[in-house]
Amino acid sequence: MASPDPSVTDRVRALVAAHRGDRGALLPILHRIQAEFGYVDSDVVPVLATELNISRADVHGVVTFYTDFRAEPAGRTVVKLCRAEACQSVGAEQLVAYAERTLGVKVGQTTPDGSVTLEQVFCLGNCALGPAGQIDERVHGRLTPARLDALVTKAVDA
Amino acid sequence: MTTPVTVYVPRDSAALSVGADLVAAEIERAAAEAGRSVRVVRNGSHGMLWLEPLVEVVTERGRIGYGPVAPEEVGDLVAAGLLDGADHELCQGVVAELPWLRDQTRLCFARVGITDPLSAEDYVAHGGLTGLRRALELTPAEVVAQVTESGLRGRGGAGFPAGIKWKTVLDTPGELKFVCCNADEGDSGTFADRMLMEGDPFTLIEGMTIAAYAVGATEGYVYIRSEYPDAVRTMRQAIAVAREQGWLGGDILGSGLRFDLFVRVGAGAYICGEETAMLESLEGKRGMVRAKPPIPAITGLFNKPTVVNNVLTLASVPTILADGAAAYQALGMERSRGTQVFQLAGNVARGGIFETAFGMTLGELIHTYGGGTRTGRPVRAVQVGGPLGAYLPANGLDLPMEYEAFASAGAMLGHGGIVVFDDTVDMAAMARFAMEFCAEESCGKCTPCRVGAVRGVEVIDKITAGQDPDGNLALLGDLCELMTEGSLCAMGGLTPMPVRSALLHFPDDFTARGKPSTGRYEEAKTS
Numbered sequence: 276m277a278s279p280d281p282s283v284t285d286r287v288r289a290l291v292a293a294h295r296g297d298r299g300a301l302l303p304i305l306h307r308i309q310a311e312f313g314y315v316d317s318d319v320v321p322v323l324a325t326e327l328n329i330s331r332a333d334v335h336g337v338v339t340f341y342t343d344f345r346a347e348p349a350g351r352t353v354v355k356l357c358r359a360e361a362c363q364s365v366g367a368e369q370l371v372a373y374a375e376r377t378l379g380v381k382v383g384q385t386t387p388d389g390s391v392t393l394e395q396v397f398c399l400g401n402c403a404l405g406p407a408g409q410i411d412e413r414v415h416g417r418l419t420p421a422r423l424d425a426l427v428t429k430a431v432d433a
Numbered sequence: 434m435t436t437p438v439t440v441y442v443p444r445d446s447a448a449l450s451v452g453a454d455l456v457a458a459e460i461e462r463a464a465a466e467a468g469r470s471v472r473v474v475r476n477g478s479h480g481m482l483w484l485e486p487l488v489e490v491v492t493e494r495g496r497i498g499y500g501p502v503a504p505e506e507v508g509d510l511v512a513a514g515l516l517d518g519a520d521h522e523l524c525q526g527v528v529a530e531l532p533w534l535r536d537q538t539r540l541c542f543a544r545v546g547i548t549d550p551l552s553a554e555d556y557v558a559h560g561g562l563t564g565l566r567r568a569l570e571l572t573p574a575e576v577v578a579q580v581t582e583s584g585l586r587g588r589g590g591a592g593f594p595a596g597i598k599w600k601t602v603l604d605t606p607g608e609l610k611f612v613c614c615n616a617d618e619g620d621s622g623t624f625a626d627r628m629l630m631e632g633d634p635f636t637l638i639e640g641m642t643i644a645a646y647a648v649g650a651t652e653g654y655v656y657i658r659s660e661y662p663d664a665v666r667t668m669r670q671a672i673a674v675a676r677e678q679g680w681l682g683g684d685i686l687g688s689g690l691r692f693d694l695f696v697r698v699g700a701g702a703y704i705c706g707e708e709t710a711m712l713e714s715l716e717g718k719r720g721m722v723r724a725k726p727p728i729p730a731i732t733g734l735f736n737k738p739t740v741v742n743n744v745l746t747l748a749s750v751p752t753i754l755a756d757g758a759a760a761y762q763a764l765g766m767e768r769s770r771g772t773q774v775f776q777l778a779g780n781v782a783r784g785g786i787f788e789t790a791f792g793m794t795l796g797e798l799i800h801t802y803g804g805g806t807r808t809g810r811p812v813r814a815v816q817v818g819g820p821l822g823a824y825l826p827a828n829g830l831d832l833p834m835e836y837e838a839f840a841s842a843g844a845m846l847g848h849g850g851i852v853v854f855d856d857t858v859d860m861a862a863m864a865r866f867a868m869e870f871c872a873e874e875s876c877g878k879c880t881p882c883r884v885g886a887v888r889g890v891e892v893i894d895k896i897t898a899g900q901d902p903d904g905n906l907a908l909l910g911d912l913c914e915l916m917t918e919g920s921l922c923a924m925g926g927l928t929p930m931p932v933r934s935a936l937l938h939f940p941d942d943f944t945a946r947g948k949p950s951t952g953r954y955e956e957a958k959t960s
C-alpha cells in the first residue's frame with residue numbers, strides 16, 4: 276500500500292482534532308474529507324483508524340456503507356437524477372434515458388473528458404415538482420430534456 | 434421618502450428548484466429601476482407548490498400572491514403594478530383566503546410560509562414559545578400526560594403513541610438521555626419534514642426542547658439526510674439563533690433547564706431512516722438495523738435512554754402544549770387524532786402540503802384539492818405511505834386518511850405522502866422497482882430482505898417476459914410471504930406491500946407485456 280501523502284495525513288489529523296469533542300464523530304469527519312478532497316482515499320483509512328482508536332476494518336466498513344463517500348473523485352459536474360416513484364410518475368425514466376443517451380454514459384459513470392458524472396438518486400424531497408434532479412449542490416424541478424441540457428451546459432461551462 | 438414595500442419570495446428548496454432566487458434578484462433589480470424601495474423577505478413556502486415561485490406583496494388588503502412567476506416575467510409584472518398588488522393574469526388574490534389554504538387546519542405548519550424562518554422576532558410574534566413556556570409550568574410527568582392525552586402518534590410511519598414512548602424514557606433512570614429527531618425523510622412523495630425545517634425551524638427546536646424537559650434529556654440530535662443541504666443549513670442557523678436567544682443552552686428561558694442541540698447529516702442510505710439504523714449512524718457506524726428489544730427508549734443512542742421521533746411528531750408538540758391536549762384530541766377520527774400534514778406528489782395538478790384533521794378521504798384530497806393528474810389523463814394508481822406503501826386503484830380512493838382504515842385495506846398511511854399516477858403507468862414496472870429499491874437499500878443484515886429482493890426482481894422479469902407465468906407468480910407469492918414473515922425490519926417486511934397490491938389491483942400489467950393491445954387503459958377509464 277502506498278504510504279499516505281504527509282500533507283494529507285496532517286490535514287486529516289486536523290479534521291479529526293476539530294471534531295474531538297463530538298460524539299460518534301466519524302461521519303462528520305468523513306463528510307469533511309469528502310467535501311475537501313472530493314473523495315475518501317483508501318489511504319486515509321489507516322490515519323482515521325489510528326486517530327480515532329478504532330480498527331481499519333471498522334473505518335473501511337463505514338466508508339463503503341454510505342453512497343456519499345466516493346472511492347474516486349467524481350467528474351467536475353455531478354448530475355443526479357431522481358428515479359423514485361413520484362418522479363417516475365412524471366417521466367423520470369425517460370429523462371434518465373435521455374441523459375444517458377446525450378451524455379454517452381450510463382448512470383454511475385463519468386464522461387471520458389471528466390466533465391460530468393451522471394448518477395441516480397432516490398428522492399430529493401421535490402416530489403410535487405418532478406422530474407427532479409440535482410446539479411452539484413442545487414436541486415432543480417420540472418425538468419425537461421431541454422431544461423436539463425441548458426442547466427448541464429451552464430454548470431459545465433462555469 | 435416612502436416606506437419600502439415588503440415582498441415575500443420563498444427560500445424553500447422546492448421554490449428554489451424552479452428559480453426563486455433569480456426571481457428575488459429580479460424583483461430587487463426591477464424595483465430599483467422603477468425607483469421603488471422594496472424589502473424582500475425570504476419566507477418558507479406555503480406549500481402550494483404548483484404556484485412556486487409564489488411572490489407575495491404586502492398591501493392594505495393583505496398579502497397578494499402572484500405565481501408561478503418566471504424570472505423573465507418579473508420586469509413586466511413590476512411594470513404592471515405588482516408592487517401595489519395590481520391585478521394580473523398571475524395574480525392569485527389574497528393568499529390567506531385561497532380555498533386551498535383556508536380549508537386546511539394548520540397546527541404543525543401554522544407559521545410555514547408566513548414568517549421569516551430565521552427571525553426570532555417573527556417566531557414569537559406568531560405564537561412561538563407559548564408551548565414551551567406552558568410546559569415549563571408543568572412537571573415533566575404532566576407534560577408527558579398532555580402528549581399522551583392528545584392522542585399524538587408518531588408521524589414517521591409506524592404511528593406509535595408518542596406519549597407512551599416518552600413515558601418509558603422518563604421512567605428509565607439515567608444521568609444522560611437523548612432526544613433524536615428523525616429527519617431522514619427518505620420516502621418518495623414526502624417533503625413535509627424538509628419544508629418544516631426550512632420554513633419554521635424554531636418549531637422543531639421548541640418541540641425537541643419540550644421533549645427534553647419531559648423526559649430529562651440534556652442533549653439532542655437532528656439527523657438530516659444529505660439530500661437536504663438547505664434544510665441542514667437552515668437548521669444549523671436556527672440553532673445558533675436559538676442559543677443566542679437563550680432558547681437552548683444552560684438556562685433555557687431562565688428556567689434552569691439545560692438542553693443543547695446538534696445537526697448530523699446522513700450519507701445517502703435510505704435504511705438510516707429506520708430508527709435503530711439511524712442511531713448506529715449517529716454513533717459513527719454503518720447503518721445496520723439493530724434487533725429489538727432492547728428498545729431505543731431504554732437502550733438508545735450510545736445505549737442511553739433515547740426519544741426517537743419524526744420531525745412532524747416533535748413539531749406538533751408545541752401546539753399541543755400551547756392549546757391543550759383536549760383541543761388536539763378533538764380533531765381527527767377513531768384512534769387517529771389531531772392533524773396530519775399530507776403531501777400531494779407525483780402526477781398531480783396541484784401538488785404540495787395539505788394539513789388537515791385525519792379523516793378526509795384520499796379521493797377528496799387528490800381530486801378536490803390536487804385537481805387530478807398534471808397530465809390531465811385519468812388517475813390509475815396512487816401510492817400512499819412511501820416506497821413501502823400499497824398501490825391503490827382509482828376506484829379505491831374513498832378511504833379516509835386514517836391509520837386503521839388504511840391498515841384494514843391492506844395499505845399504510847405512513848408519513849402521509851400521496852403519489853399519483855395516470856393511466857400510462859406500468860404497474861409491473863412499479864412492482865419491479867419496489868424490489869429493485871429494496872435490493873439497493875437493504876442494510877444486508879438478514880437474508881429474506883437482502884437475497885429476496887434480488888430474486889424478486891428476477892422473478893418479476895420472468896413473469897413479464899412470459900416465462901412460465903403461473904409458476905413464477907406462485908414463486909413471487911412465496912417470496913413475498915418469506916420477506917414479510919422473515920425480515921428483521923420493515924424494509925424487507927413491507928416491500929411486498931407495493932408488490933402484492935400491484936398484483937392484486939393490476940394483474941393484467943403482469944401478463945400483457947409484448948402482446949399487441951392489452952385493454953389496460955380501457956380498464957382504467959371504466960373503473
Ligand SMILES: Cc1cc2nc3c(=O)[nH]c(=O)nc-3n(C[C@H](O)[C@H](O)[C@H](O)COP(=O)(O)O)c2cc1C
Nearest residue numbers: 587588589615617618619706707708742743746923
Ligand atoms: C426502512 C425504514 C425507513 C424509515 N424511514 C424513516 C424516515 O425517513 N423518517 C422517519 O421519521 N421515520 C422513518 N422510519 C420509521 C422509524 O423507524 C421510527 O418508527 C420513527 O422514526 C419513530 O418516530 P415517530 O414515532 O415519531 O414516527 C423508517 C422505518 C423503516 C423500517
Ligand code: SF4
Nearest residue numbers: 876878879882922925
Ligand atoms: S429487513 Fe433488510 S433492511 Fe431490515 S434489517 Fe433485514 S436486511 Fe436490513
Ligand code: FES
Nearest residue numbers: 357362399401402
Ligand atoms: S421522488 Fe423525486 S424528488 Fe421525491
Ligand code: FES
Nearest residue numbers: 590818819847848
Ligand atoms: S413512512 Fe413515510 S410515507 Fe411511508
